[in-house]
Amino acid sequence: MNLKELARRLDLSPTTVSRALNGYPEVNEATRERVVAAARRYNYQPNTRAIRLATGRAMAIGHVIPIATRHEIVNPVFADFIAGAGEVYSRSGYDMVLSVVPDEAEEQTYRDLKSRGTVDGVIVHAPRLDDPRLPLLREVGLPFVVHGRSSGSAEPYSWVDVNNRRAFRRATEFLLDLGHRRIALVNGLEFMDFAIRRRAGYTEALAERGIASDPAIMFSDEMTESSGYRAAKAALALPDPPTALLVASIISAMGVRRAIEEAGLKLGRDVSVIIHDDELSYLKNGEEVPIFTATRSSVRLAGRLAAEMLIDMMGHPGGPPRERLLEAELIIGQSTGPLQSNATSHGALPDAPALAAGAAKP
Amino acid sequence: MNLKELARRLDLSPTTVSRALNGYPEVNEATRERVVAAARRYNYQPNTRAIRLATGRAMAIGHVIPIATRHEIVNPVFADFIAGAGEVYSRSGYDMVLSVVPDEAEEQTYRDLKSRGTVDGVIVHAPRLDDPRLPLLREVGLPFVVHGRSSGSAEPYSWVDVNNRRAFRRATEFLLDLGHRRIALVNGLEFMDFAIRRRAGYTEALAERGIASDPAIMFSDEMTESSGYRAAKAALALPDPPTALLVASIISAMGVRRAIEEAGLKLGRDVSVIIHDDELSYLKNGEEVPIFTATRSSVRLAGRLAAEMLIDMMGHPGGPPRERLLEAELIIGQSTGPLQSNATSHGALPDAPALAAGAAKP
DNA sequence: TTGAAAGCGATACCAC
DNA sequence: GTGGTATCGCTTTCAA
Numbered sequence: 001m002n003l004k005e006l007a008r009r010l011d012l013s014p015t016t017v018s019r020a021l022n023g024y025p026e027v028n029e030a031t032r033e034r035v036v037a038a039a040r041r042y043n044y045q046p047n048t049r050a051i052r053l054a055t056g057r058a059m060a061i062g063h064v065i066p067i068a069t070r071h072e073i074v075n076p077v078f079a080d081f082i083a084g085a086g087e088v089y090s091r092s093g094y095d096m097v098l099s100v101v102p103d104e105a106e107e108q109t110y111r112d113l114k115s116r117g118t119v120d121g122v123i124v125h126a127p128r129l130d131d132p133r134l135p136l137l138r139e140v141g142l143p144f145v146v147h148g149r150s151s152g153s154a155e156p157y158s159w160v161d162v163n164n165r166r167a168f169r170r171a172t173e174f175l176l177d178l179g180h181r182r183i184a185l186v187n188g189l190e191f192m193d194f195a196i197r198r199r200a201g202y203t204e205a206l207a208e209r210g211i212a213s214d215p216a217i218m219f220s221d222e223m224t225e226s227s228g229y230r231a232a233k234a235a236l237a238l239p240d241p242p243t244a245l246l247v248a249s250i251i252s253a254m255g256v257r258r259a260i261e262e263a264g265l266k267l268g269r270d271v272s273v274i275i276h277d278d279e280l281s282y283l284k285n286g287e288e289v290p291i292f293t294a295t296r297s298s299v300r301l302a303g304r305l306a307a308e309m310l311i312d313m314m315g316h317p318g319g320p321p322r323e324r325l326l327e328a329e330l331i332i333g334q335s336t337g338p339l340q341s342n343a344t345s346h347g348a349l350p351d352a353p354a355l356a357a358g359a360a361k362p
Numbered sequence: 363m364n365l366k367e368l369a370r371r372l373d374l375s376p377t378t379v380s381r382a383l384n385g386y387p388e389v390n391e392a393t394r395e396r397v398v399a400a401a402r403r404y405n406y407q408p409n410t411r412a413i414r415l416a417t418g419r420a421m422a423i424g425h426v427i428p429i430a431t432r433h434e435i436v437n438p439v440f441a442d443f444i445a446g447a448g449e450v451y452s453r454s455g456y457d458m459v460l461s462v463v464p465d466e467a468e469e470q471t472y473r474d475l476k477s478r479g480t481v482d483g484v485i486v487h488a489p490r491l492d493d494p495r496l497p498l499l500r501e502v503g504l505p506f507v508v509h510g511r512s513s514g515s516a517e518p519y520s521w522v523d524v525n526n527r528r529a530f531r532r533a534t535e536f537l538l539d540l541g542h543r544r545i546a547l548v549n550g551l552e553f554m555d556f557a558i559r560r561r562a563g564y565t566e567a568l569a570e571r572g573i574a575s576d577p578a579i580m581f582s583d584e585m586t587e588s589s590g591y592r593a594a595k596a597a598l599a600l601p602d603p604p605t606a607l608l609v610a611s612i613i614s615a616m617g618v619r620r621a622i623e624e625a626g627l628k629l630g631r632d633v634s635v636i637i638h639d640d641e642l643s644y645l646k647n648g649e650e651v652p653i654f655t656a657t658r659s660s661v662r663l664a665g666r667l668a669a670e671m672l673i674d675m676m677g678h679p680g681g682p683p684r685e686r687l688l689e690a691e692l693i694i695g696q697s698t699g700p701l702q703s704n705a706t707s708h709g710a711l712p713d714a715p716a717l718a719a720g721a722a723k724p
Numbered sequence: 725t726t727g728a729a730a731g732c733g734a735t736a737c738c739a740c
Numbered sequence: 741g742t743g744g745t746a747t748c749g750c751t752t753t754c755a756a
Contacts, residue, residue: 002748002749002750003749003750004749004750012726012727013726013727013728014727014749014750014751015726015727015728015729015751015752016725016726016727018750018751018752019725019726019751022751026725026726027725027726028725028726031725031726043477045474045477045478046478046749046750047415047478047479047748047749047750048420048478048479048480049411049414049415049418049420049479049748049749049750050415050732050748050749050750050751051749051750051751052411052414052415052732052750053409053411053412053414053415053732053733053734053748053749053750053751054731054732054749054750054751054752055732055750055751055752056411056732056751058410058411060459065445065448067445067448067449079441082460082462083427083429083462085462086427086429086460086461086462086463087429087462089462090461090462090463090467090471095459095461095480096459096460096461096462097422097457097458097459097460098444098448098458098459098460099448099452099457099458100444100445100447100448100449100451100452100458101448101452105452109452112407115405115407116407116408116409116410117409117410117411118410118457250616253616254612254615254616254619257616257619258629261623261628261629261630266623267620267623268623364732364733364734365733365734365735366733366734374742374743375742375743375744376733376734376735376743377735377736377742377743377744377745378741378742378743380734380735380736381735381736381741381742384735388741388742389741389742390741390742393741393742408733408734409732409733409734410734411732411733411734412732412733412734412735412748413733413734413735414734414748415732415733415734415735415747415748415749415750416733416734416735416736416747416748417734417735417736417748418735418748
């Protein structure tokens, strides 16, 4: 069933039917009702391809995933963001177009996306320092919103970001409050903007308590199991090993755990770990207690906001860039365990509500 | 630059230009060369929207992700599949359209995808037993390929699947060869077809050695950290705890590890674990040694094959359904450790090459 | 308030 | 070999 056929059955012109269905004010209410009723009766669905050609809009948003950055698509964070954005697209009648392309073809992909009119705009993932994609997209004339920020960018741009710096600062403070003085950082690759910010939060928290950050226990690598393992292994082998580790991803945390086991240490007794990027929980008296910092739901929200922002921007071309910083929902019900051994104890475990409310200091 | 404009500059008709660019044989070679040269000179890119309307094809493949099945998009397996399929789409000029929809809207989504002409076909993910999507898609008339199988389907259908049954059988055999006699299974939800097949492989391997499978150490749940924890906790609390666990996902494996630690056991000394769905590795003398069964690269291959299959099917409507079973690349260089304690030892660890080659029995 | 008709930018049939 | 033109199904002036 197409527009022309529907119009014929209603004995109306396609023009009027189109207007009625698209909510134009000039149609007679009675007519509109007739049209709407008929449309649902015949299960009329407008042909997307025709709409696209006629309006010149793709009604689609692109997400380009370079394939060498393979960990990225696996990264739960990426999936959550996609899920959030996808919700918005469904609601708004947009399609989400995922392009999985070899690293070196990324630039050409953006150009094609534009010149072939496949998408109306794109979301930029995993920005690096002074990311070359931003000037490229500007040159090409494709509206975009960045998930994350790109320090060093000359021009302003629109972004949605989770406050990674603050999240890591708070996680570090939490460990400090537990009495830890030697805290390792197992970070992602530090040419990624988010990793830089995370490190900044970590070092700030240490500095504030007068603790110098020690490069010997600060690691930066792909967020894989084996890199987590290597980092933790190296850290624990030091003459003055850390009593706690702050880990950037659940995948690297797998490796960290393995290293801890191999070292003959017990998690929660000899050493504490906080994992960013995931929600885990303990069962305690039959109830689930959240234990880690959780950014995942924030990331999903970021996906929603970025999608909404982009759609709105496309409706107002030439508008100013927009920015939105989200606080990660830092939920800590119980750490993986305080270590009182060779660290100066600061007293009891801070209580969860206080932390959740943002008061990192007990 | 569009076709008409390009034709004008060449002083040719749009028809000829179109033919030249699309490789039609009737075009004079000299003309074709002129056209091709001009096209690249002016950086002409045909407008996708127009092609779609004119040809009636969407040049797009849909992937529908129900949102309640949230773990699915997070699942590394899903991401690998997407990456594999995405490669093929890029090469073939297809777009990948991801629809993230609330569970209850899934059926309507498929109908819309068809009637609005957004996609030419779809890939069905995570099939269940006698999955209702298959008859629906047939009714709607949308070509599809299933990633996995749906036992109980009345009609034949096209699918690509990793041999989960054999992978689990071999992993189980591997543990048996190490001397384990009491092996727990931490499986996914067993209304998912793949989980059913995995269990089958596990029980078969046991039966073959005359070991009755014990429901007390067979667990089936969402593949989350806490369900893995619960399963392992329960298993290890039994009067006759397992000496090895076969775990279906890396996420549940996180929980399994936690339970093992809490029980005061040491992985690799007191208990062995094989994790499906991921590649991990140990560092041994500075070299990485793979330790787990790895299906991930197979899954990526499955994505490629499914995409190719679907594209080919769409080119030959009315053709027969196709099937493709992939053996998982079962790589076991080193288990997480044999347990000789209360299990009857069968001798040495089988060597990696033999296992990789498919000889599960030493 | 409604309708006729001209696009949108390709493809593809039919003449020449 | 090449070109004219209808067509895909909708939107959007412009007139009535």
